[in-house]
Amino acid sequence: xxxxxxxxxxxxxxxxxxxxxxxxxxxxxxxxxxxxxxxxxxxxxxxxxxxxxxxxxxxxxxxxxxxxxxxxxxxxxxxxxxxxxxxxxxxxxxxxxxxxxxxxxxxxxxxxxxxxxxxxxxxxxxxxxxxxxxxxxxxxxxxxxxxxxxxxxxxxxxxxxxxxxxxxxxxxxxxxxxxxx
Numbered sequence: 001x002x003x004x005x006x007x008x009x010x011x012x013x014x015x016x017x018x019x020x021x022x023x024x025x026x027x028x029x030x031x032x033x034x035x036x037x038x039x040x041x042x043x044x045x046x047x048x049x050x051x052x053x054x055x056x057x058x059x060x061x062x063x064x065x066x067x068x069x070x071x072x073x074x075x076x077x078x079x080x081x082x083x084x085x086x087x088x089x090x091x092x093x094x095x096x097x098x099x100x101x102x103x104x105x106x107x108x109x110x111x112x113x114x115x116x117x118x119x120x121x122x123x124x125x126x127x128x129x130x131x132x133x134x135x136x137x138x139x140x141x142x143x144x145x146x147x148x149x150x151x152x153x154x155x156x157x158x159x160x161x162x163x164x165x166x167x168x169x170x171x172x173x174x175x176x177x178x179x180x181x
Contacts (some may be wrong), residue, residue, distance in 0.1 A: 003062065003178075004177070005173070005178075007173055010069060012068075012173065013027060013031065014064075015077075016054065017064075023054070027047075037071055062154075065077070065078045066078075066157070074162050076157045076162065078154070078155055080173075082152070082177070083101065085150055089148060097150065098122050098138045101136075101152055102136045106129075109136070111124070119142045128159060128160045132156055134156055135154075135156075137152075137167070139153075139174050151174055151177055153173075
């Protein structure tokens with residue numbers, strides 16, 4: 001299922017799968033000016049990171065975003081995807097489905113229940129590992145004009161302890177997601 005997202009541009013950079021030439025340089029320049037960073041080294045490092053992210057091969061359909069709203073904290077990456085819920089919609093079935101989605105990406109992590117609003121329910125998990133994923137958020141999006149779907153956020157690119165305090169930003173991002181039919 002394809003995904004559309006309109007994030008807060010003050011916090012999130014959308015990493016396009018096929019950016020125009022010079023995209024990373026222009027985005028790094030813009031982001032540096034927005035954050036008040038005048039040093040060329042930081043801008044150059046950000047440009048390099050953006051180039052690496054957009055050049056990485058993508059397996060599957062997802063939207064890739066980078067969270068960067070403060071120079072003092074390391075940026076991290078979120079891969080957003082939607083999965084059609086194949087359970088019967090009961091609380092037990094939904095929880096089992098969501099636990100399975102989290103454990104597929106982060107098997108050792110302890111799950112924490114999330115209920116950020118009447119239209120979302122799910123789990124978050126963070127785990128310090130050397131693997132490709134440091135955190136996962138799975139939310140069932142209710143009230144969409146489609147079949148029930150789970151929003152899966154794979155979090156990586158920084159330490160779990162640096163990503164976890166941004167859970168509110170992740171929930172805010174989830175509210176900006178919609179399936180493309």
